[in-house]
Amino acid sequence: MSDRLLAGLNDQQLAAVTLPAQPALILAGAGSGKTRVLTTRIAWLIQTHQASPQGILAVTFTNKAAKEMVARISSMLPINTRGMWIGTFHGLCNRLLRAHHRDAGLPQTFQILDTADQLSAIKRLLKANGIDDEKYPPRNLQVFISSAKESGLRSGAVEVDDPYNRKFVEFYAMYDAQCQREGVVDFSELLLRCYELLLRNEPIRTHYQERFRHVLVDEFQDTNTLQYKWLKLLAGSHNAIFAVGDDDQSIYAFRGANVGNMADFEREFRVSNVIRLEQNYRSHGNILDAANALIRHNARRLGKNLWTSEGTGEPVRVFEAGSDGLEAAWLVDEVKNLVADGLARREIAVLYRANAQSRVIEHALFNAGIAYRVYGGLRFFERAEIKHALAYLRLIENPADDTAFLRVVNFPPRGIGARTVEQLQDTAKTQDQGLYAAVGGVAGKAGVNLAAFVKLIDSLRFETANLPLAEIVEAVIDRSGLLAHYKTEKEGQERVENLEELVNAAAAFVAEEGYAQDASGTQADGAVALPSPLAAFLSHASLEAGENQAAEGQDALQLMTVHAAKGLEFHAVFITGLEEGLFPHENSIQELDGLEEERRLMYVAITRARRRLYLSFAQSRMLHGQTRYGIRSRFIGELPEAGLKWLTPRLRESAGLRFGGWHDAGVQPSVAVATPMRSHQEKDGYRIGQTVRHARFGEGVIIRLEGSGTDARAKINFGAQGVKELLLSIAKLEVA
DNA sequence: TCGGTTCAGAGTATT
DNA sequence: TCTGAACCGA
Numbered sequence: 001m002s003d004r005l006l007a008g009l010n011d012q013q014l015a016a017v018t019l020p021a022q023p024a025l026i027l028a029g030a031g032s033g034k035t036r037v038l039t040t041r042i043a044w045l046i047q048t049h050q051a052s053p054q055g056i057l058a059v060t061f062t063n064k065a066a067k068e069m070v071a072r073i074s075s076m077l078p079i080n081t082r083g084m085w086i087g088t089f090h091g092l093c094n095r096l097l098r099a100h101h102r103d104a105g106l107p108q109t110f111q112i113l114d115t116a117d118q119l120s121a122i123k124r125l126l127k128a129n130g131i132d133d134e135k136y137p138p139r140n141l142q143v144f145i146s147s148a149k150e151s152g153l154r155s156g157a158v159e160v161d162d163p164y165n166r167k168f169v170e171f172y173a174m175y176d177a178q179c180q181r182e183g184v185v186d187f188s189e190l191l192l193r194c195y196e197l198l199l200r201n202e203p204i205r206t207h208y209q210e211r212f213r214h215v216l217v218d219e220f221q222d223t224n225t226l227q228y229k230w231l232k233l234l235a236g237s238h239n240a241i242f243a244v245g246d247d248d249q250s251i252y253a254f255r256g257a258n259v260g261n262m263a264d265f266e267r268e269f270r271v272s273n274v275i276r277l278e279q280n281y282r283s284h285g286n287i288l289d290a291a292n293a294l295i296r297h298n299a300r301r302l303g304k305n306l307w308t309s310e311g312t313g314e315p316v317r318v319f320e321a322g323s324d325g326l327e328a329a330w331l332v333d334e335v336k337n338l339v340a341d342g343l344a345r346r347e348i349a350v351l352y353r354a355n356a357q358s359r360v361i362e363h364a365l366f367n368a369g370i371a372y373r374v375y376g377g378l379r380f381f382e383r384a385e386i387k388h389a390l391a392y393l394r395l396i397e398n399p400a401d402d403t404a405f406l407r408v409v410n411f412p413p414r415g416i417g418a419r420t421v422e423q424l425q426d427t428a429k430t431q432d433q434g435l436y437a438a439v440g441g442v443a444g445k446a447g448v449n450l451a452a453f454v455k456l457i458d459s460l461r462f463e464t465a466n467l468p469l470a471e472i473v474e475a476v477i478d479r480s481g482l483l484a485h486y487k488t489e490k491e492g493q494e495r496v497e498n499l500e501e502l503v504n505a506a507a508a509f510v511a512e513e514g515y516a517q518d519a520s521g522t523q524a525d526g527a528v529a530l531p532s533p534l535a536a537f538l539s540h541a542s543l544e545a546g547e548n549q550a551a552e553g554q555d556a557l558q559l560m561t562v563h564a565a566k567g568l569e570f571h572a573v574f575i576t577g578l579e580e581g582l583f584p585h586e587n588s589i590q591e592l593d594g595l596e597e598e599r600r601l602m603y604v605a606i607t608r609a610r611r612r613l614y615l616s617f618a619q620s621r622m623l624h625g626q627t628r629y630g631i632r633s634r635f636i637g638e639l640p641e642a643g644l645k646w647l648t649p650r651l652r653e654s655a656g657l658r659f660g661g662w663h664d665a666g667v668q669p670s671v672a673v674a675t676p677m678r679s680h681q682e683k684d685g686y687r688i689g690q691t692v693r694h695a696r697f698g699e700g701v702i703i704r705l706e707g708s709g710t711d712a713r714a715k716i717n718f719g720a721q722g723v724k725e726l727l728l729s730i731a732k733l734e735v736a
Numbered sequence: 737t738c739g740g741t742t743c744a745g746a747g748t749a750t751t
Numbered sequence: 752t753c754t755g756a757a758c759c760g761a
Contacts, residue, residue: 062750090751114751187751222750255749354747356753376749413737543751563748587747601748624746625752 005043005076009036016275017041021050021213021240023269025220025262028244029306030291030607031282031569035065038218038244039072045214046077057085057212057234059092061219063544065567066091069218085212089227090187091543093194097185098531098539100204104197107183109398109535112542116382118142118186121403125171125178128425136167144168145175149188150256152195152226182434183400188226195230209236220245220265224256228264241269247302248295251563251601253593262302280306280607282569284313286643287613291606293640298596306607315645316613318636324357324577324621328364331574334614335370335557338572345371347571349558351605353583357576358559360622365557375560380505380546385486385495389502390541392476396461397534399436406435409453412485416453420446456480469533470507477502509537562605573609575602578617579630581717602635629701631691631717685735686714686728693734697724 006014013033016026017040028034042058045051060066066088070081085092094112097104113121122138122145148158155173160166179185185193198205215235217223220243223231235241243265250259266274280288288306295301321327331350338348350361350372358374365372380386388411391404398404410416423446428438436457439450460479464472477483477499486492486499510533531539558570562583577583584598591597606613617632686692690702692714700718712728726733 088751094751112751190751252749254747356746359753417737545751561748585747597748622752 005040005047009033009040010279012275012277012279013037013040016277017044019242019273019275022273023235023240023265023271024242024273024275025266025271026242026244026275026277027302027304028246028277029280029304030246030249030604031280032277032306033281034244034246034277035068035072035218037277038216038242039069039076041242042069042073042214042216043076046079051214053079053081053084055211056214056216057092058216059087059089059218059231061088061222063088063091065218088543089230090190093190093230094539094543096194096197096208097190098535100197100201103201103204104193105180106185106193107398107400108531109183111184111394111398111401111404112190112539113179113184113186113403114382114542114545115142115187116387117184117403120406121178121182121184122175124402124406125175128429129174131171136171141168141171141175145172146186146188147256148172149186149192150224150226152192152229154192181400182402183398184403191226191230195226195233198230198233205233205236208234209239212239214240214242216242216244218244221247221250221259221262222252222257223261225258225261228258228261232268241265246304248298248304248600249566249604251566251597251604253597276304278304278306280308282610283308283607284310284611286312286315287606287609289643290316290613290639291603294599294606294635294638295603297638298599300593300596312643314612315643316615316639318644318646318648319614319616320632320646320648320650321616321618322620324360324618325364327576327616327618328361331361331576331614331616332364332368332370334574335365336368338612339370343571345555345557348574349560349565349568349570349572349608350574350576351560351562351565351608352576353562353585353601354577355561356623357582361559361576370557371554372557372559375558375564380498380501381541382545383495383498385482385498386502386541388482389473389477389480389499390538392457392460392480392482393473393534394538395436395457396464396472396476397532397538399457400434402435408480409435409450412481414453414481415449416446420450424450469510469537470503472534473503473506506537509533509540562601565608566604569608569610571610572612572614573605574614574616575605576616577621578615578633578636579621580633581628581630581723582621582623583633583635586723599635599638629717631699631701686733690735692716694718694724694726695732700724 006017009017010033013036016024016037019041026034026037028037038058042056045056046053058066058069060069066086070084070086073079073084073086074081085095087095097106097110098108101108101110119138119142122141123133126133126136126138126141148155155169155176158169158172160169176189179189198208212234215231217231222245231241243262245262247259247262250257253259265271283291285308288308289312292305319327319330321330335345335348339345352358352361355376362372362374381390388408391407394401394404395408406421409421420442424435424438424442427441428435431438431441436454439447439454442450456479460476464475467475483496483499486495489495562575575583580586583602584595588594588598615636617636618630620627620629622628686702686705691699692702693699694716697716697718700716702714702716705712705714710727710729713725714728714731714733715723715725717723
């Protein structure tokens, strides 16, 4: 039986799957069968009776990854995966906190604030305390609070070195107090509160430590400081952490991920079993050679080299365009050819560094009538009308939730203006209670309207108490007036449909019964009540915002950022906008280890391709309303020349990028195009777009010319050396 | 409460 | 250049 489970694994995969119960670190390269190893490991542990399904905890970063894991395990073993602890860090912490809310100091009905809710809570707190939001921007406070929590620090533990900093810390304390008062937790609070619960409550900690003999972690390179601390606490000194990750694919430092956790884990747990999965089952040789060669330029690595038993395949194609528009035009042509050759559009991905780059490409695709799908954008539970409906539901569940209260107190409009709300907030503050509770303290007509609102919520709560979830939602969108409001709105049709979809989502949620299992059989003392379906649904809405991509269905080209492409694979991949300043991004160059992270990002991009890889860059690009002249990304130069096939001629190897090269050579895209953009502005014989050489900074491109006479200055993009502004009378520039 | 105007900012993102 | 948020007048 176990033979079948293990059949087809290569030696390294087999070794990883069948490791003894010890701390283990699996360095899983791109396309090396990482998820297969993780899920087969779990199935093997269960099948060989080394662990029961309840004795395993597996944690991921996204709901998608968790679902995939559950699905694969289900297909391998005839067991019920429902009771298993497989989920995201946030989902599992939520589960623990629901089960032990009292010990964690939370009300049973605590609500989860998403990022937008958190920001509005911060703004409200700033206002209530008369703090200058220009001196203390809400966004900065939000980032400060989140990163403190993600480092495991409460306000009292944050080091203060100056008065400005002190104010942030003070605000952090006030914010936490407000959340506590209102019975809400933000995303990082879920983790921190759960960590503190396990840290301080010995019986609970021991209970879970004895239960989860095997703790498996996916994408370990993406863990932040707090997540690693949480894992260490949960594993205790006896349990086996099985960490799977790839330091070369660490691309989330900007949101707190600490790759250093990998090395720390190896050291702190004295990991004797570091297994490298280097055989790649995805890409052909030339693509892997490119990826390997590129990533070798990074100094800080644990070290890995991908290989394949497949052939070298096609060369990596490189295209130099005159402008971003021409790059898009070429791309459209190339896609047409691929599709004409029989390749499905969904098997082609167009990747870019920043979302803004999609516009030019979308424009070209749209005009060419090629179906495409852009990843990113508003998700279902983030839509305004859905958030409004959820706010009503939250108030039913927890009247102390002031964020929810303020969102809908006057939506749809019911004569409760800003003035009234301010009055109410003052009353609430002097009485030291929530808005809902303070309503009685407001007199006059305003008070009557407020009382009517509270009465609406109260009666909804009372009347829906024993109804099935879908009917509660239905009653709320109806009785709140939301549905009627959007029905009268000119462009409200889609919103009405979304609200109706919310009723369906509630019904589907109950049908899947995910919520009931979430809390069953998981309590330490077995005495904790199940959360109501409504509470579970609200958690679900916060923790899983829905699909982050356009509707599926038709066969469409896939457009997305490189970040969004992580974990995916396609037959053909276009990596566009490979220009200095864009990819690698100029902001990253300033950051500590920023360039290495950009290179890892490029590594991720390259390894998405199975059979065909295109790299492209443009000489000029419209950015922030200005035409910018860039030079080819250094990353292209870091790839093995032998595996590249230039679709556009390069005039002089040493000169790097030259302008109008393809024009002279007559290799034009088959679309009507203008000559590459070129400024007419000239100064002392220099012009924008011109390639020049500086003794110290090397080769660069003039991107701006200003002043005149002795004050004539040129802004020059020296690529790796950055953008410099030089006085033409002083700098000795050599025309390349 | 709406619709228009103005202004700053423009990087990647999950929960 | 374009977008979203903030702001102001009717």
